[in-house]
Amino acid sequence: MPPLGTNHTSREMHSDWVRLRTLILLRWAAIFGQLAAIAVAYRYYDIDLPLGPSLLVVGAAIAINLVAAFVFPGAKRLTETEATLTLLFDVSQLTALLFLTGGLSNPFALLILAPATIAATALRTRSTIFLGLVTITLVTLLNFYHLPLRMSSGEELLVPRLFSFGFWLAIVIGVLFLGLYARRVASETHSMGQALLAAQLALAREQKLTDLGGVVAAAAHELGTPLATIKLTSAELADELSDRPDLQADAELIRQQADRCRDILRSMGRAGKDDLHLRSAPLSEVIREAAEPHADRGKELHVDVVPGPGGENRQPAVLRRPEIIHGLRNLVQNAVDFAKANVWVDAEWTDTRLMVRIVDDGPGYPTQLLGRIGDPFIGHRPAEDDRVARSGYEGMGLGLFIAKTLLERTGARLTFANAADPFLTAEERPPRCGAIVEVVWPRGEIEPASEGGLGENVPITG
Numbered sequence: 147m148p149p150l151g152t153n154h155t156s157r158e159m160h161s162d163w164v165r166l167r168t169l170i171l172l173r174w175a176a177i178f179g180q181l182a183a184i185a186v187a188y189r190y191y192d193i194d195l196p197l198g199p200s201l202l203v204v205g206a207a208i209a210i211n212l213v214a215a216f217v218f219p220g221a222k223r224l225t226e227t228e229a230t231l232t233l234l235f236d237v238s239q240l241t242a243l244l245f246l247t248g249g250l251s252n253p254f255a256l257l258i259l260a261p262a263t264i265a266a267t268a269l270r271t272r273s274t275i276f277l278g279l280v281t282i283t284l285v286t287l288l289n290f291y292h293l294p295l296r297m298s299s300g301e302e303l304l305v306p307r308l309f310s311f312g313f314w315l316a317i318v319i320g321v322l323f324l325g326l327y328a329r330r331v332a333s334e335t336h337s338m339g340q341a342l343l344a345a346q347l348a349l350a351r352e353q354k355l356t357d358l359g360g361v362v363a364a365a366a367h368e369l370g371t372p373l374a375t376i377k378l379t380s381a382e383l384a385d386e387l388s389d390r391p392d393l394q395a396d397a398e399l400i401r402q403q404a405d406r407c408r409d410i411l412r413s414m415g416r417a418g419k420d421d422l423h424l425r426s427a428p429l430s431e432v433i434r435e436a437a438e439p440h441a442d443r444g445k446e447l448h449v450d451v452v453p454g455p456g457g458e459n460r461q462p463a464v465l466r467r468p469e470i471i472h473g474l475r476n477l478v479q480n481a482v483d484f485a486k487a488n489v490w491v492d493a494e495w496t497d498t499r500l501m502v503r504i505v506d507d508g509p510g511y512p513t514q515l516l517g518r519i520g521d522p523f524i525g526h527r528p529a530e531d532d533r534v535a536r537s538g539y540e541g542m543g544l545g546l547f548i549a550k551t552l553l554e555r556t557g558a559r560l561t562f563a564n565a566a567d568p569f570l571t572a573e574e575r576p577p578r579c580g581a582i583v584e585v586v587w588p589r590g591e592i593e594p595a596s597e598g599g600l601g602e603n604v605p606i607t608g
Contacts, residue, residue, distance in 0.1 A: 241284040377405065464500065
């Protein structure tokens with residue numbers, strides 16, 4: 147099984163997720179907060195602020211907001227450049243206001259972290275790094291160049307140099323830490339959203355295939371009688387037209403084509419007219435159906451279905467849910483992709499549980515990724531020779547994530563492991579030396595509620 151890779155483009159955030167209206171509302175909140183802080187400091191704490199320049203800086207933000215609100219539509223989504231410039235203005239505006247009101251000794255200086263954090267959440271890595279460096283540069287300049295806070299009496303409010311350095315260091319660390327933290331969380335959320343969408347699409351496709359199988363089976367059942375009538379009539383005509391060879395050949399052709407239609411419908415609707423088979427099937431049949439698309443890919447599939455300790459000899463019937471079929475199919479595909487020559491699918495059951503184990507003779511899971519198997523887009527880039535050996539398969543961990551998600555929806559519990567010590571030599575490795583996936587269900591979760599199917603035939607009376 148795979149040394150799993152990653153789709154690096156999935157880690158890049160999309161700037162067009164950011165609506166202009168969202169940033170306008172955030173800026174209005176900042177503007178009202180700035181005006182409130184200036185008013186309280188000037189009126190109630192008797193701090194001598196440069197009101198004119200300070201209000202001019204706040205007025206610039208108001209003007210930009212009004213222009214953005216009236217010129218652009220509210221539903222506008224910003225491009226990468228537009229979002230970067232918008233956040234750059236917010237950093238510059240807050241820096242100018244802090245310059246006029248005490249620099250980093252102003253308790254509201256921590257708000258300068260907001261634009262860089264928003265950038266880490268919504269923009270690409272390059273823009274995020276740019277805004278982070280700009281913020282750190284402006285904070286460093288503020289630490290040395292700013293107008294001191296003074297009381298109306300002329301007394302200057304001084305902060306010890308050690309505290310000033312501590313404020314600067316705390317903000318710089320905040321920019322780096324919050325940026326990395328927000329970036330990581332947003333990236334994982336985005337990757338998980340993409341992976342869940344892929345799982346939903348896979349389930350929808352499997353559901354359509356299942357529904358189509360039911361339609362074909364119903365069609366095969368309904369068309370059986372007309373085709374039998376056509377075959378019988380054409381056979382009688384062929385017998386009666388023994389003295390007309392040309393017409394007899396046409397009747398024989400009609401009978402042959404009726405047989406062909408019957409065979410086509412039978413091959414398309416494997417379940418025939420057995421409605422119960424459309425909803426449930428023996429365990430071995432479900433495994434065969436899941437593994438069938440990968441049976442002719444040059445690897446030997448060994449399927450072994452036996453009762454476990456305490457299990458009855460009769461093979462249980464399980465639900466043919468699309469999640470089960472597609473989930474097992476993904477696991478078998480993963481094993482076939484990375485097996486050298488053989489894949490083993492073992493199934494067993496007891497009175498309380500049902501287990502399916504898939505093992506291959508490939509290299510196994512990378513040891514460093516064992517704890518993360520089942521996460522989408524896990525970060526390991528395979529070597530070039532691995533990519534060649536996998537015949538074009540893109541190992542992003544997405545297939546295993548889809549399988550795990552779908553099977554867990556049916557009540558299953560999945561475990562991933564390696565069958566052999568990776569440090570063994572080729573001669574020491576057992577035949578089953580690759581990756582192991584074990585899927586375990588409580589029997590009540592996967593068995594049909596009733597095995598009565600369509601019920602017993604009721605005799606017609608009266």
